[in-house]
Each structure stands twice: as C-alpha cells, then as structure tokens.
C-alpha cells in the first residue's frame with residue numbers, strides 16, 4: 001500500500017529555504033522536487049557536484065521558475081561538513097527553514113573514514129549530527145524551523161555499539177553483508193538517539209525551542225540504495241533489483257513520509273517518527289536518558305563540537 005501524499009496545501013505553504021542532503025537521486029531528489037514548487041530556495045547538498053547539477057536540471061524542467069542551488073557536502077568527512085557551513089556563513093544567508101538530512105547508504109566495505117570512524121556510522125549518523133549542530137545559528141532565525149532526518153525502520157533493530165563506532169579500523173564489525181546491515185541499523189539508531197536528545201535540549205532553550213525535529217522511514221524503496229549495497233555477482237544484483245522494482249516503492253512514494261515529517265504543521269514530541277505517512281514512536285532506546293545522553297555526548301566529542309544554547 002502506498003503512503004498518503006502530502007496535500008498540496010501543505011506543500012504550497014512552504015515558502016522558505018530548504019537544504020536537502022543526498023538530493024541528486026532517489027528519495028532526496030523527490031523531496032527537493034516537491035519542495036521546489038513553492039520554496040524560496042532549495043539547496044541540493046551532495047557529494048558529487050556533477051550529479052547534483054544533473055538533478056538540478058531535472059527539477060528545473062518540472063519547475064522552471066524554482067530557485068534550486070547546488071552545494072558540495074560529503075557526510076563521511078567532518079571537514080566537508082564544516083566547509084559547507086563556512087560557505088553558508090560567508091554567503092550571508094542568515095536563515096534556513098528546513099534542514100532535510102536525507103543522504104545515506106549501506107556501506108559494505110570494512111572502511112574507516114579519514115576522521116577515524118566506521119563508514120556507515122559517520123556517513124549516516126555523525127556527519128548529519130555535526131551538520132545539524134552547526135546549522136542551528138541559521139535555523140534559529142526562521143519562524144518555524146525544522147530538522148528532518150530520513151531514518152529507517154531498521155533503527156529499531158540497531159544495537160548500542162559505541163566501541164565499533166568510535167574505534168578506527170581495522171575494526172571488528174563487518175564480516176559480511178549481514179554485519180554491514182547491522183552496522184547500517186546501528187548508524188540509524190544513533191541518528192535517532194542524537195536527534196531525540198537534540199530535540200530535548202532545544203526544547204529547554206528559550207531561544208531554540210521553536211526548532212522542531214522529526215524523522216521518517218521512507219519504506220522499502222526501489223532506488224540506487226539497494227544496488228550499491230550488494231557485493232555479490234551481477235546476476236544476484238539483477239534479481240534483487242527485479243524484486244525491489246516489483247515490490248518496493250518508487251522514490252516519489254518513498255519521499256511521502258519524509259515530506260509529512262518535514263511539513264506537518266506541528267510535530268508531536270512523543271510521535272516524531274513518520275512511517276507510512278503517519279506519526280509514530282522512536283526506537284525504545286531513545287526513552288532511556290542515560291543511553292541517549294551518553295550517545296549524544298559521545299558524538300559531540302567525536303565531532304569536537306560544542307552545543308551552547
């Protein structure tokens with residue numbers, strides 16, 4: 001069953017500046033395409049400028065008068081995140097209405113990033129965490145700003161494994177594709193934990209409490225996501241692609257829950273996780289104060305960031 005579409009009134013009501021990460025393809029491109037119809041500006045924040053430019057042209061074909069820009073952002077490199085924010089500051093853009101942290105991948109290589117972290121963890125969780133923290137000075141200037149994370153249902157099967165997240169390779173985690181999926185699930189769990197703790201800290205700050213936070217599971221989507229994930233023979237890849245094409249959602253359908261999370265007029269703090277276009281609860285670990293705060297503080301340390309609210 002397809003999730004419900006966001007009504008046109010909600011889409012058209014969005015008039016601000018949106019930044020969408022991983023917007024060159026798949027779910028992210030569909031999010032950007034939907035927002036471009038009414039937004040003052042949509043920024044495609046992507047690690048490949050060529051791919052981002054191609055997506056920009058596709059979006060402009062549908063919305064010729066839209067303001068769509070591209071910016072370089074590699075979430076698996078903390079320097080790239082910092083450089084993105086520095087450029088944003090330098091161009092004098094003081095306000096961001098929507099930060100859509102969508103980019104993500106299951107990375108099956110047993111890889112350690114240049115910053116010394118497991119690749120799934122950094123690309124999916126830590127990079128967006130730093131981006132969110134550093135973009136707060138711009139979000140705070142919008143009347144009803146929001147950070148929305150494209151999460152996954154697998155966050156509910158994530159396990160707490162700070163050791164594998166923090167320890168540089170060669171690390172013990174991945175011994176095969178099953179472990180790659182576990183590392184991916186863990187990264188999405190850490191994304192939920194940090195998002196929920198950030199929400200609670202913002203809610204306690206008189207200056208920041210108008211910034212809302214939401215997450216969404218796009219569903220099982222036929223995109224490049226599964227094609228990238230498989231270190232298996234081409235015939236198996238073709239079979240999996242056929243199955244996902246037959247039974248999965250289109251990227252447009254996958255974008256619907258994310259758009260609900262991004263554009264719903266208000267977010268219920270007890271049900272900020274949208275799946276099938278409906279609000280729902282976060283993974284149970286997010287309710288545990290010690291686990292959530294420990295994860296948040298660990299991630300602040302890893303990024304060498306501070307959160308002064």
Ligand SMILES: NC(=O)c1ccc[n+]([C@@H]2O[C@H](COP(=O)([O-])OP(=O)(O)OC[C@H]3O[C@@H](n4cnc5c(N)ncnc54)[C@H](OP(=O)(O)O)[C@@H]3O)[C@@H](O)[C@H]2O)c1
Nearest residue numbers: 022026027074075076102103104123152220221223224225
């Ligand atoms: N597809 C599914 O079934 C499914 C299910 C649950 C959740 N999700 C989540 O949905 C989101 C979008 O996935 P999708 O299905 O649209 O996949 P996709 O078509 O593979 O798109 C993923 C996007 O993320 C970007 N990306 C990956 N690693 C990055 C990095 N280190 N830095 C910057 N950008 C990076 C990719 O850029 P490049 O093109 O340059 O690689 C691409 O733009 C992801 O967060 C994913 O975890 C997907």
